[in-house]
Amino acid sequence: MKKRTAFFKSINFKIALVFAMLLVVTLEVVGVIFVRQLEQQNLNQFKIQIQLQPYYDNAIIDQLSRSNTKSADRQIGQIIANVNNQNITEIRVVDNKGTIRGTSNGNNQSIVGQKTTDSNVKNVIYNTRTYQQVSYDKQNNTRYYISAVPLINTSGATNNLVGVLYIRANLESVYQNVNNITLIFVVAALVAVTIGLVLAIFIARAITRPIEEMRLRTMQIARGDYSGHVQVYGDDELGQLASAVNNLSVRVEEAQELTESERRRLDSVLGYMTDGVIATDRRGKITIINEMATDFLNATDDQIVGKSILDILDLRDSFTLRDLLENEEQVVLDFSTDEQDLILHASFALIQRESGFISGLVCVLHDITEQQKIDQDRKEFVSNVSHELRTPLTSMRSYIEALVDGAWKDPEVAPNFLQVTQEETDRMMRMINDLLNLSRMDSGTAKLDLEMVNLNEMFNHILDRFDMIIKNGDKNQKNYSIKRDFTRRDIWVEVDTDRLQQVLDNIMNNAIKYSPDGGIITCRLLETHNHVIMSITDQGLGIPKDALPHVFDRFYRVDKARSRAQGGTGLGLAISKEVIQMHGGRIWVESKEGEGSTFYISLPYEPLEEGDTWE
Numbered sequence: 001m002k003k004r005t006a007f008f009k010s011i012n013f014k015i016a017l018v019f020a021m022l023l024v025v026t027l028e029v030v031g032v033i034f035v036r037q038l039e040q041q042n043l044n045q046f047k048i049q050i051q052l053q054p055y056y057d058n059a060i061i062d063q064l065s066r067s068n069t070k071s072a073d074r075q076i077g078q079i080i081a082n083v084n085n086q087n088i089t090e091i092r093v094v095d096n097k098g099t100i101r102g103t104s105n106g107n108n109q110s111i112v113g114q115k116t117t118d119s120n121v122k123n124v125i126y127n128t129r130t131y132q133q134v135s136y137d138k139q140n141n142t143r144y145y146i147s148a149v150p151l152i153n154t155s156g157a158t159n160n161l162v163g164v165l166y167i168r169a170n171l172e173s174v175y176q177n178v179n180n181i182t183l184i185f186v187v188a189a190l191v192a193v194t195i196g197l198v199l200a201i202f203i204a205r206a207i208t209r210p211i212e213e214m215r216l217r218t219m220q221i222a223r224g225d226y227s228g229h230v231q232v233y234g235d236d237e238l239g240q241l242a243s244a245v246n247n248l249s250v251r252v253e254e255a256q257e258l259t260e261s262e263r264r265r266l267d268s269v270l271g272y273m274t275d276g277v278i279a280t281d282r283r284g285k286i287t288i289i290n291e292m293a294t295d296f297l298n299a300t301d302d303q304i305v306g307k308s309i310l311d312i313l314d315l316r317d318s319f320t321l322r323d324l325l326e327n328e329e330q331v332v333l334d335f336s337t338d339e340q341d342l343i344l345h346a347s348f349a350l351i352q353r354e355s356g357f358i359s360g361l362v363c364v365l366h367d368i369t370e371q372q373k374i375d376q377d378r379k380e381f382v383s384n385v386s387h388e389l390r391t392p393l394t395s396m397r398s399y400i401e402a403l404v405d406g407a408w409k410d411p412e413v414a415p416n417f418l419q420v421t422q423e424e425t426d427r428m429m430r431m432i433n434d435l436l437n438l439s440r441m442d443s444g445t446a447k448l449d450l451e452m453v454n455l456n457e458m459f460n461h462i463l464d465r466f467d468m469i470i471k472n473g474d475k476n477q478k479n480y481s482i483k484r485d486f487t488r489r490d491i492w493v494e495v496d497t498d499r500l501q502q503v504l505d506n507i508m509n510n511a512i513k514y515s516p517d518g519g520i521i522t523c524r525l526l527e528t529h530n531h532v533i534m535s536i537t538d539q540g541l542g543i544p545k546d547a548l549p550h551v552f553d554r555f556y557r558v559d560k561a562r563s564r565a566q567g568g569t570g571l572g573l574a575i576s577k578e579v580i581q582m583h584g585g586r587i588w589v590e591s592k593e594g595e596g597s598t599f600y601i602s603l604p605y606e607p608l609e610e611g612d613t614w615e
Contacts, residue, residue: 011211012204019200020193027189035182042174046145047132050087050169056080057165061151064095064162073112076102087173089144092166093151094121101163116166124148124164134171143171210238214245226253276344276365279351282358284308284321296335296344296365309363313346324348324361332368343369380555389431392424434571438554441578448496448582455491455532459525460484462504466512479518486525491532493605499579503587506572507536507599514540514597531585532605537598543591551589552577 059079063072080091080102091104094116102112116122120131131148151163210233217230226249230242270277276293280286289304297304297312309324310316313333335342344365351360399417408414440446463482470480511521519539526533543551550556554574580587584604591597 011208012201015204015207016197016200019203020197023193023196024189027192031182031185031189034185035178038181039175039178042178043134043145043171046087046169046171046174047147050085050145050147050167052083052091052165052167056083057149057151060093060165061153061162064093064101064151065153065155069101073101077109077112080104087169088167089170090166090168092116092121092168093163094125094166095163096125096161098122098125118148118166120146120148121164121166124150125161128152128161143175145169145171207238209233210242214242217245217249221249221252224256226250226256275367278309278312278363278365280309280361280363282360284310284324284361286312287360293365296342296367309361313363321361325350325358333365336369341369341373342367343372389428392428396421396424431571434575437575438571438578441575441582446582448499450494450496452492452494453497455493455495455534456486456525457490458497458501459486459504459523459534462501462508463523466508478512478515480512480515481518481520483520483522484524485522487527489527491525491527491605493532493603495583495603496579500583503576503579503601504534504536506576507601510572511536511538511540511597511599514538516540527605527607530605531602534601534603535598537596539596542593542595543589543597544593548589548591552587 056079060076063075063079066072076093080093081104083091083104088104090108091102092100093102095101098115098121100111100114100116103109120133124131128150130150131146133146134143135146136143145168147167147169149165149167150161151165153160153162210230213230217228220226220228229246229249232239232242232246270288270290273290273292276296277288277290278286278293279288286305286307286309289301294301294304299312304312308316308321310319310321313331315324315331319331330348331346333344333346335344345368347364347366349362349364350358351362352358399421403414403417407417437446463484467482508521515521515538521539522535522537524533524535524537547556552573554571556573577587580601580603586602587600589597589599
């Protein structure tokens, strides 16, 4: 929003006011000097005008020197009465004894013959020097000029003071003239100040116009608008400043574009990073966080930005900010919950300037949950393989040691020992083959030999073999029955027949192993819109709820002792899962402890339309 500056607060007014003040002070000083000089000059001129001609002085001196005072006084009165000077108000003649011998004031002739009371006249008589004074009459509000001049007779051998000539003149005409001239000067000064103020405003506007344009331009730049430029009016300082503002605008725009480009690049990098990134200030308060980090911490930007990184990462009990700044620690953080596992590896690095000043901290969060799980699975796998191989090897070693010790000579014991050794060897071979199959599947070297088969017939064929086992089995064979629940429609699916048969054989064997004698195994085959689902349900002991997520793990057994006694390797379901996933399908189990289990296999399926053929 543009804020308008009041005129009396603007630089225009200030410059004009300065010019006006300078003009007023100049005129004031000039006026004072001029008036003083004019007053002094007029006074000097006035003093010259009221001076009596020398022959008046000589005539008065001659009369004062006479012995006949009455006749002399009459002559003195006539002499001063003949003085024609309008500026003189009164002329008095006083002898050297202080007696007034004559006055030009016709209304005040009674003072003739009286002693003078004027102190100025007495001082002249006593000191024999001229006295001049400007006095002010308050009653008449009038200024007067008073002059007392000693009258000296120079005709004799010595100069004798014979009297004093006292002149009193009205100065109002002088000061009236000075006041008139002063008034003219004041009026002229006011006119000059007014004209100067107007000119100063125009000059100030001419000076401040480029400044105002530069101010508006800088405000534009501050708002992020870099369009337009300041007009350059000349090559003076303001013109150079305008050129500098234009150059600054271009440089700021380039810098802003570069900064914005870097920011977008940084946002893009941070946004597409698979690692979480957190940046803090020097006090450990979070300033930047990318989307992956907020996902890891299960929070929003508003909940994280401004908070301490020690609190967000729950490190306050283990580390201080100084520990992170000085040691650049690498920490493993466990954010696992009941719903999901999450383990993060946090790496810390300093944000440091060239001067060495530490302005912040960067933390990179890397999800190592899968890596930790793989490491744990690898450890468990090695432990399980070692354990699974140790048991048959220990058994074989015991039987072989017995045979070496002489049991081979016993025709009843030796064949039994050799048979057990052969069974354990076969078991280890099966385990090694299963491990090799899993290894090929994990590495992606295992290939599927796909062909289009009728899944109804294939599933029936597998189940028929298990029916034959019951019919041809010995008396120790567990008795069971197989119930089929198939769709009537033929389902043609492209699968690897051998591997799918291996999966179904494995699940059927498990169902038979864990079903009670005389149990019913229910096999179903149905189709959905784009999937075919096979299920095998037994009536066994079922699987505990906490064991369901681990049924397809390698070497996992719900009942380890019973499974090992029945010759299982613990890899069948793991292989089955890998095979089904290679087909793009899914395998899962539903079970309740004591109520049996149901294994489901879902394979992708595209129904054939009438008229579809293949070679």
